[in-house]
Amino acid sequence: xxxxxxxxxxxxxxxxxxxxxxxxxxxxxxxxxxxxxxxxxxxxxxxxxxxxxxxxxxxxxxxxxxxxxxxxxxxxxxxxxxxxxxxxxxxxxxxxxxxxxxxxxxxxxxxxxxxxxxxxxxxxxxxxxxxxxxxxxxxxxxxxxxxxxxxxxxxxxxxxxxxxxxxxxxxxxxxxxxxxxxxxxxxxxxxxxxxxxxxxxxxxxxxxxxxxxxxxxxxxxxxxxxxxxxxxxxxxxxxxxxxxxxxxxxxxxxxxxxxxxxxxxxxxxxxxxxxxxxxxxxxxxxxxxxxxxxxxxxxxxxxxxxxxxxxxxxxxxxxxxxxxxxxxxxxxxxxxxxxxxxxxxxxxxxxxxxxxxxxxxxxxxxxxxxxxxxxxxxxxxxxxxxxxxxxxxxxxxxxxxxxxxxxxxxxxxxxxxxx
RNA sequence: GUGGCCGUAGCUCAGCCCGGUUAGAGCACCUGUUUGUGGUACAGGAUGUCGGGGGUUCAAAUCCCCUCGGUCACCCCA
Numbered sequence: 326x327x328x329x330x331x332x333x334x335x336x337x338x339x340x341x342x343x344x345x346x347x348x349x350x351x352x353x354x355x356x357x358x359x360x361x362x363x364x365x366x367x368x369x370x371x372x373x374x375x376x377x378x379x380x381x382x383x384x385x386x387x388x389x390x391x392x393x394x395x396x397x398x399x400x401x402x403x404x405x406x407x408x409x410x411x412x413x414x415x416x417x418x419x420x421x422x423x424x425x426x427x428x429x430x431x432x433x434x435x436x437x438x439x440x441x442x443x444x445x446x447x448x449x450x451x452x453x454x455x456x457x458x459x460x461x462x463x464x465x466x467x468x469x470x471x472x473x474x475x476x477x478x479x480x481x482x483x484x485x486x487x488x489x490x491x492x493x494x495x496x497x498x499x500x501x502x503x504x505x506x507x508x509x510x511x512x513x514x515x516x517x518x519x520x521x522x523x524x525x526x527x528x529x530x531x532x533x534x535x536x537x538x539x540x541x542x543x544x545x546x547x548x549x550x551x552x553x554x555x556x557x558x559x560x561x562x563x564x565x566x567x568x569x570x571x572x573x574x575x576x577x578x579x580x581x582x583x584x585x586x587x588x589x590x591x592x593x594x595x596x597x598x599x600x601x602x603x604x605x606x607x608x609x610x611x612x613x614x615x616x617x618x619x620x621x622x623x624x625x626x627x628x629x630x631x632x633x634x635x636x637x638x639x640x641x642x643x644x645x646x647x648x649x650x651x652x653x654x655x656x657x658x659x660x661x662x663x664x665x666x667x668x669x670x671x672x673x674x675x676x677x678x679x680x681x682x683x684x685x686x687x688x689x690x691x692x693x694x695x696x697x698x699x700x701x702x703x704x705x706x707x708x709x710x711x712x713x714x715x716x717x718x719x720x721x722x723x724x725x726x727x728x729x730x731x732x733x734x735x736x737x738x739x740x741x742x743x744x
Numbered sequence: 745g746u747g748g749c750c751g752u753a754g755c756u757c758a759g760c761c762c763g764g765u766u767a768g769a770g771c772a773c774c775u776g777u778u779u780g781u782g783g784u785a786c787a788g789g790a791u792g793u794c795g796g797g798g799g800u801u802c803a804a805a806u807c808c809c810c811u812c813g814g815u816c817a818c819c820c821c822a
Contacts, residue, residue: 332814335814386819390745390819438820534818583821602821634822635822687775689780689782690775691781691782696783719781
């Protein structure tokens with residue numbers, strides 16, 4: 326194996342064609358859908374002052390063990406962003422755009438954790454956030470955009486899990502009730518969950534360990550602790566989803582890993598992913614976050630979708646296929662390359678996707694390269710063509726017929742064949 | 745942070761248990777069969793610090809120890 330220094334660091338990898346192009350198409354499709362819903366792109370810094378992400382919650386794993394942080398040369402505590410919602414709210418607090426403020430984003434996030442299938446230290450997300458309205462219609466819009474995006478990708482086996490975790494006051498009351506219950510059941514909990522309980526009782530509900538399942542299933546439900554306002558908000562969200570025919574299941578134990586959520590939380594999972602990591606997207610409402618960062622109370626709601634995991638689901642469902650070819654035309658020149666130089670440039674200026682060989686290789690080698698390139702047509706120039714003022718146009722896809730075309734009509738002919 | 749599995753040619757892997765001829769296969773690559781013509785076939789060719797270090801031995805890809813890396817899972821999340 327190569328020296329371990331000259332390889333991508335743990336949890337990162339190179340995306341080369343066709344994966345790189347598929348990623349770009351994915352983001353383009355998302356941009357189209359978000360853009361046509363009134364969301365504008367925002368490009369954020371990839372790192373922030375660590376305190377920005379501290380807002381995700383001191384008891385969360387993201388803050389406690391997954392923060393990719395360091396001190397810069399100026400002595401500042403910097404963290405690579407583990408997600409973008411906090412950055413967006415920071416940007417809102419800093420720039421105070423007029424409301425409602427609807428933005429979408431795409432780009433890498435960073436979490437320092439052990440990589441596994443569908444989990445990387447650098448991973449791409451697309452997402453959007455809407456700040457201002459408290460209206461449950463906005464929750465519905467946000468969920469619907471994600472849902473329509475999955476549909477546009479061709480995904481069929483996506484499940485929407487929905488919950489409300491109430492207002493922060495509701496949650497305080499709920500956590501009291503939950504803690505009382507868990508305290509009594511403590512001996513039946515796994516050791517890990519007992520530790521979790523001490524740090525953040527809510528997160529015990531997330532445990533998938535067999536010992537905990539029974540205790541969790543009989544635990545008090547957050548849905549029994551919602552205030553009237555939160556309850557009617559939740560009801561409206563559900564009614565709206567039904568109006569849009571978006572199927573969902575209410576999952577009272579869905580608390581999500583970040584502390585800033587209130588009221589609506591949701592998560593998308595894929596049934597088709599063959600890996601432990603099947604959550605392909607998630608989000609919720611965070612009405613208190615802007616105020617925590619020093620702005621007036623400003624409600625917000627949004628989601629983020631994992632690009633890699635979503636594409637894993639696409640692979641499994643054979644949807645959103647990778648591109649097949651990059652090229653249309655391959656220029657073969659047996660006169661030393663000078664003709665290829667001019668012809669490829671000319672064709673490229675005309676908008677064709679064109680490549681050629683270098684190093685004056687044999688015609689056979691050039692034809693092989695033409696075939697491998699996936700191009701549909703070879704434009705062949707040899708001494709005969711040059712002296713007759715023609716080029717040979719050869720079909721690379723079908724049986725391989727070819728014809729000579731006068732150089733002047735080459736572009737018109739190729740346009741006819743390819744467009 | 746914890747555990748399982750795996751590191752041999754550019755890629756996928758065999759060989760390792762039972763140490764011993766020049767370390768193999770397929771794919772990919774290059775050349776030719778083809779006096780300008782790819783995709784099929786055939787013939788030939790190039791390619792390896794057997795992840796790294798140490799140890800045992802007359803002899804290590806093969807046995808032992810350490811280490812680095814990858815991968816999957818737990819935790820948790822996208």
